[in-house]
Amino acid sequence: MTRQSKNPQPGYATHAYPLADLTRALPPLTAFQAFVAGAQLGSISKAADHLCRTQGAVSRQIQQLEAHYRCALFVRHASGLTLTAEGSELLTVAVSVLTQLVQHADIHARTASVVTLRLPSTFAIRWLLPRLADINHALPGTELRISTSADDTPDFTMPDVDAIVVRGTGQWAGMDAVPLFAEQLTPMCTSEMAASLGSAADLAHVTLLHPGHGHEEWRCWLESVGARHIDADRGLVFDTLELTLTAAAEGHGVAIGDPRMARDRLRAGTLVTPFIDVAQNGLSYFVVYPSQRAAQSKIRALADVLFRLAQED
Numbered sequence: 084m085t086r087q088s089k090n091p092q093p094g095y096a097t098h099a100y101p102l103a104d105l106t107r108a109l110p111p112l113t114a115f116q117a118f119v120a121g122a123q124l125g126s127i128s129k130a131a132d133h134l135c136r137t138q139g140a141v142s143r144q145i146q147q148l149e150a151h152y153r154c155a156l157f158v159r160h161a162s163g164l165t166l167t168a169e170g171s172e173l174l175t176v177a178v179s180v181l182t183q184l185v186q187h188a189d190i191h192a193r194t195a196s197v198v199t200l201r202l203p204s205t206f207a208i209r210w211l212l213p214r215l216a217d218i219n220h221a222l223p224g225t226e227l228r229i230s231t232s233a234d235d236t237p238d239f240t241m242p243d244v245d246a247i248v249v250r251g252t253g254q255w256a257g258m259d260a261v262p263l264f265a266e267q268l269t270p271m272c273t274s275e276m277a278a279s280l281g282s283a284a285d286l287a288h289v290t291l292l293h294p295g296h297g298h299e300e301w302r303c304w305l306e307s308v309g310a311r312h313i314d315a316d317r318g319l320v321f322d323t324l325e326l327t328l329t330a331a332a333e334g335h336g337v338a339i340g341d342p343r344m345a346r347d348r349l350r351a352g353t354l355v356t357p358f359i360d361v362a363q364n365g366l367s368y369f370v371v372y373p374s375q376r377a378a379q380s381k382i383r384a385l386a387d388v389l390f391r392l393a394q395e396d
Contacts, residue, residue: 111144233323246385247372294327298315304339308360
């Protein structure tokens with residue numbers, strides 16, 4: 084740290100590290116975060132839960148630091164982790180650097196508030212977009228960014244995702260899950276096709292349309308009405324509920340799904356519900372985010388407005 088700076092920019096401090104040193108290869112920031120979490124929580128498993136990563140990933144990231152610095156950072160024993168002398172020295176530096184980065188990010192966030200929500204495409208089209216004006220009105224000064232995914236896993240490995248709407252049971256380690264509404268299942272089809280369906284037994288003679296590869300939705304509904312003799316695995320399979328409902332509206336078969344996601348089609352009459360029976364499969368829609376983000380006002384505000392609109396639904 085005593086070498087003369089090679090950085091030609093005006094005002095660059097003399098005797099500071101030259102640009103070549105500042106840009107040399109270092110371990111990734113995620114490795115330092117894993118190390119700090121492990122040091123403060125005293126456990127790889129607790130650090131993994133806190134960071135929403137696997138234990139294996141956290142272990143590898145800490146080993147990456149140990150390989151870079153060529154020393155052990157922890158003493159590993161049955162009850163957890165204890166810092167070595169070298170680990171204690173690195174912890175002081177890592178906490179200082181991460182603190183400065185977080186403080187800078189907070190300052191930037193106050194001047195440019197952006198919240199990114201990931202959600203299933205059908206949910207985005209059929210539930211969120213009709214309420215988008217209300218959501219934006221409730222989030223003044225915040226830019227809402229929306230991305231879609233068919234994955235029902237609350238995966239926050241991508242740093243630009245703040246919260247995710249997930250369909251599931253609400254039990255995810257290290258996550259806060261704000262319930263929106265329970266999923267309901269009922270068949271939907273055109274009025275012409277509905278005329279041929281006097282009872283659930285008549286579904287044996289039409290094409291079943293599935294909103295996913297598991298066929299769980301049809302199986303759940305058929306079991307709930309006592310029609311187990313009908314093969315729930317036959318029919319056409321789509322990768323989204325939106326495509327399934329579109330196929331049903333075009334007369335290709337009978338879809339199964341939550342009528343909330345087909346409200347406009349049901350009101351217009353392009354789809355009808357041929358049976359009064361509605362089944363619940365134990366799944367609900369949740370707004371999910373890592374527990375350590377609960378203090379971020381923009382995420383709390385987004386979860387609050389989605390919860391309120393769901394209760395008004």
